[in-house]
Amino acid sequence: MTDTPASDRDPWAVFLIFLRLGLTAFGGPVAHLGYFREEFVTRRRWLSERSYADLVALCQFLPGPASSQVGLALGLSRAGYAGALAAWAGFTLPSAVALVLLAQGLASHGDAVPPGVLHGLKLVAVAVVAQAVWGMARQLCPDAPRIGLMALATCGVLLVPSVWGQVGVMAFGAVVGLWWFRPGPGTAHDPLPLTVRRRAGLCWLALFAGLLLGLPWWAAWAPNPTLALVDAFYRAGSLVLGGGHVVLPLLQAEVVPTGWVDPDTFLAGYGAAQAVPGPLFTFAAFLGASTQAAPSGWLGGLIALLAIFAPAFLLVAGALPFWEQLRRSPRTQAALWGTQAAVVGVLLAALYQPVWTSAVHAPPDFALVLLALVALVTWKLPPWLVVLGSAVAGGVWGALG
Template structure:
């Protein structure tokens, strides 16, 4: 008689459909942000199903931390790719991403359509919840990514620069400068070689994916200048956000805010309310792009705008993951690349500090009651480990209840 575990592994075919079903379950239940997602993935694919060894999984996480974009989603793409090829990567992304994206587009259409009918206190409570969520992210990332005085200093300099010059290009310059500083001053121990994975991407195809990444990064702004239009403008803004953000979903906040609020695409109140609501759904925080696309004032909006922005912000992740995997062993052994990454990670925390102040704090905290509510939400998240969706819901109700009648 075949043991249950062996029978399960035998029946678990290497098909895109099997990958999709596993990631769909994770997409419906994975609350808690990128770090929690990586824990869910390890339990599902290393401990329970044994699709990967512990070392292989660690190498995948290391690669995706090195690349810009949503690390947890990229880890899922690599797992799907190694299990069922390109279709497996797409299946993993769809299963993990679409549940929260659908919910957020529906919410965006409801908020945009309701207009003044949505209670102001409810929106305000969602914005206060965003303060607590971003503050928790700042604290957690600072503890792990800024463990010494040089990296704390680099974090402070990055935050200062971005607050004094709040533009997407300043953020890019800060990241580049931080990488150069890290390569010069931060020297980690030599890394060990990673365990090989069954990745069906050759070096020629990888170079093609990387070229496509840079062609789109440079070509979309040019195309928008030559052919002005809302479609190209949205694709350019969200592709650039997905291509230039290190550190995951929280760090994309300032780039997206700079792209959609000053241009008048989305009201700042709706932006922050949606960001708070994004904490209440499972799956990757980058699905916040679907909310913004759904809430656009100009066409395309609704379902079309939501899917356009969602695909645009995740497209760089697919291209970078497929392009980087065949070269990962060489990068993994390179101490200089790891040192540069240490500097970039410190700057990521600085960007998050700047985002915590503007626009999150300045738009949500106006009275002592707001400070108290944000503090209680932070304690609930960080000390009592209350699920983020419950904290967000409680803040929304509290903001509604505390609003003057």
């Protein structure tokens, strides 16, 4: 790992870095991984391409929001538990605050953001993901076997478009890596500067399991609106594989049939969640603020937000100490080579579906994607500026059209 300024290890500095990402990272979890890679691998060099791909692979296997879990792990590796909290807060609060405000009175204004601006944000996400896929492929697929494995993984995900398809191709990549690749004893390894010991990791994992099993029993034994809210959102954050849109059916089943949130409000909030940067899991803040019974408003939004993200922290803090030890093994390294190639394939598949197919519909769309990609790759403009420019261009084009 390349040395970075000591100031980057201060939790406040970590918070400010992730706050900027939380204000500009549009495009969903795959695009977020592209923003993270540009910021922390290419620009700040907090970790190597190999270590970043290892983190992405781990978080793809864990339940919960993968991009937020990668952010938690990055903050944890830089500034300990305070850094993990700072990274989560910086990346999450902008969208959470915006959605609570919408729940407080703006959710009914579905046309508050011009459609052209939203379309411009979708288009810049295509460029961000394309840049990430290209950069990771150059580093992690340097030979014909890994290029072939990447292609097979892409085909597998496109043919089986589900979270199980993604997990399946990464497991397939690990098996192929064990069988095909032979890392030497001197294979480079870039350890993360973790501050979590194995005993602490076991405690975090035990707490995760205890809450998952104990909260439903507690909520049934001592009925309480706050406890019921915590139980519902903690369970949703614990059981979802794939993150993002996958959590929406679980949340709908928790809050609509119970009468906490009416269906129209749920759909209005879901639409608003597409217009804000940061993780889609912050939709929980909107739902918590919209509940018909106390706690609601800002308190309900905060409780729901903390409850749905708590499993992500517990799983990352619990798994990382064991993951770091496992990845030193030559056999694990071989499996990781295969998994890394599969991760690139998963991202390449996501670049096509849904990122490309949901955004690029006409020649002007392709032109804006191309300009954004050139701005990122060749002109080296900061991502936030490219995001802003694409939003403005999309808004102008939408107004003229």
